[in-house]
Amino acid sequence: MLKPTKVKALENYQLWIKYSDGVEGTVDLSDFAGNGVFALWNDYHEFQKAHIGSSREIAWNEDVDMDS
Numbered sequence: 496m497l498k499p500t501k502v503k504a505l506e507n508y509q510l511w512i513k514y515s516d517g518v519e520g521t522v523d524l525s526d527f528a529g530n531g532v533f534a535l536w537n538d539y540h541e542f543q544k545a546h547i548g549s550s551r552e553i554a555w556n557e558d559v560d561m562d563s
Contacts, residue, residue, distance in 0.1 A: 498551035504543040508536065510553065532559050 501513040508525040527533040528542070536542040541555060548554035553561045 499547055499553055500551075502545050502547055502553050504545045508542060510545055512553070535559050 497514045497516055497518075499512050500515050501511075501519075503511045505511055505521065507523070508528045509521050509523050511519065511521050513519040524533075528536045535555060535558075544555050546554055548560055
């Protein structure tokens, strides 16, 4: 299974992601913003904290993450 190796938060709730096979691109997560656990993103600074977690998931904190 491919896993993300790099992630960078962009404007308007978009992420740039690079995967272990070298493929890279952007994904629009704006539909998730403000809903459920993603209410955290109501503070846009929190969205910008996107990083690769210990299990190679995209994470924002211990409670909010996404498998790719």
